[in-house]
Amino acid sequence: MSVLASRDPEIAGAIANERVRQVETLELIASENYASAAVLEATGSVFTNKYAEGYPGKRYYAGNQFADVVETAAIDRAKELFGVEHANVQPTSGAEANMAAYFATIQPGDTVMGLSLDQGGHLTHGSPVNFSGRLYNFVPYTVDRETEALDLAAIRIQAKACQPKLIVAGYTAYPRAIDFAGFAEIAKEVGALLMVDMSHIAGLIAGGQHMSPQPYADIITTTTHKTLRGPRGGMILCRAEYADAIDKAVFPGTQGGPHLHTIAGKAVCFREALQPEFKVYAAKIVENASALADALMAGGLRLVSGGTDNHLILMDCNSAKISGLKAQNALQGAGIIANKNTIPYDTRSPFIGSGLRLGTPALTSRGMGAAEMQRVAAWICRVMKDPDGDGVRETVRQEVADFARTYPVPGITDA
Numbered sequence: 001m002s003v004l005a006s007r008d009p010e011i012a013g014a015i016a017n018e019r020v021r022q023v024e025t026l027e028l029i030a031s032e033n034y035a036s037a038a039v040l041e042a043t044g045s046v047f048t049n050k051y052a053e054g055y056p057g058k059r060y061y062a063g064n065q066f067a068d069v070v071e072t073a074a075i076d077r078a079k080e081l082f083g084v085e086h087a088n089v090q091p092t093s094g095a096e097a098n099m100a101a102y103f104a105t106i107q108p109g110d111t112v113m114g115l116s117l118d119q120g121g122h123l124t125h126g127s128p129v130n131f132s133g134r135l136y137n138f139v140p141y142t143v144d145r146e147t148e149a150l151d152l153a154a155i156r157i158q159a160k161a162c163q164p165k166l167i168v169a170g171y172t173a174y175p176r177a178i179d180f181a182g183f184a185e186i187a188k189e190v191g192a193l194l195m196v197d198m199s200h201i202a203g204l205i206a207g208g209q210h211m212s213p214q215p216y217a218d219i220i221t222t223t224t225h226k227t228l229r230g231p232r233g234g235m236i237l238c239r240a241e242y243a244d245a246i247d248k249a250v251f252p253g254t255q256g257g258p259h260l261h262t263i264a265g266k267a268v269c270f271r272e273a274l275q276p277e278f279k280v281y282a283a284k285i286v287e288n289a290s291a292l293a294d295a296l297m298a299g300g301l302r303l304v305s306g307g308t309d310n311h312l313i314l315m316d317c318n319s320a321k322i323s324g325l326k327a328q329n330a331l332q333g334a335g336i337i338a339n340k341n342t343i344p345y346d347t348r349s350p351f352i353g354s355g356l357r358l359g360t361p362a363l364t365s366r367g368m369g370a371a372e373m374q375r376v377a378a379w380i381c382r383v384m385k386d387p388d389g390d391g392v393r394e395t396v397r398q399e400v401a402d403f404a405r406t407y408p409v410p411g412i413t414d415a
């Protein structure tokens with residue numbers, strides 16, 4: 001029996017149940033993934049005990065000689081991985097990375113452009129209920145109503161009219177490639193800075209499967225746990241000219257003590273992403289998303305923008321005559337985990353939504369390929385077409401569990 005199981009059976013039990021859940025279900029939430037055993041070990045290490053306010057070589061507490069080793073390695077590896085001049089690995093999440101990036105570059109009240117949340121943006125890209133929308137004058141841009149893709153010509157016109165200080169590119173539910181070079185041209189024309197939030201596609205960029213924002217963006221923010229497959233956390237990358245402002249905006253501007261245990265996990269993750277196998281992994285994520293998209297469309301389901309260029313798919317559940325919420329719940333009952341989402345120009349509320357967001361990073365981490373995506377699509381189509389059928393959900397749930405158990409989850413050996 002583990003120490004935790006003997007001292008706190010309630011929490012140990014929940015962790016054990018979560019392990020089984022992760023093994024027996026198909027994880028299609030586009031922002032989730034499985035960290036490796038090495039990342040989990042580093043993240044669960046004794047660095048959770050350490051305070052290390054400041055930066056390597058300049059801390060406000062004693063005893064940081066090994067913390068400095070960890071943070072310096074994380075910084076160096078991040079710089080190498082993304083080819084950037086400066087990296088701050090302390091943000092505890094993507095939201096905090098974005099907050100610090102704004103603090104470093106703009107003033108309260110300044111005008112900023114970001115994709116509207118209900119079209120695939122993010123809370124921190126100007127939602128009125130978030131600090132970003134409350135502190136700054138966000139002017140939302142949208143996707144084109146017909147193509148459901150970004151229209152840089154329209155965004156240019158809007159930028160010329162509103163004269164933003166900052167333009168934010170990078171999204172949570174956008175299935176198409178992003179033209180960072182085009183965004184940089186617009187930013188330059190209107191005298192704005194370009195911030196890229198690459199959280200969703202960081203692993204694809206590291207693996208050479210998406211245009212890198214590195215030569216185009218002034219500031220790049222990201223999480224480390226999505227396609228990048230690291231621990232739950234954030235990071236900011238930038239040119240040397242912004243390094244000081246970014247570091248001050250993270251600490252002491254918006255955060256206190258860094259989470260050194262997570263930074264250790266980030267360092268391990270960056271090393272993993274620098275290996276040649278990671279390029280193969282990133283390519284497989286995209287191939288799998290494309291295979292899944294084709295199979296879903298062949299099954300009669302409509303996908304926003306007609307397909308995908310990256311790791312995610314946004315399904316229009318109206319094509320199955322149900323809401324996103326209903327699809328999410330029915331699929332969950334069948335052991336297929338995805339999340340409801342609004343689609344562009346949605347008529348339903350965000351809590352119900354007309355869309356379902358699906359992503360392939362986690363299934364690809366289990367070693368699945370295009371053939372497996374056909375089976376996954378067939379199960380999704382079966383449930384989407386009969387979301388109220390208890391028998392269908394139960395049969396699919398059993399088939400899914402048997403199938404899923406044959407694909408090991410990285411980092412889980414005992415479930």
Ligand code: DSN
Nearest residue numbers: 030031094122172173
């Ligand atoms: N919650 C993340 C996602 O699912 O995309 C964004 O923060």
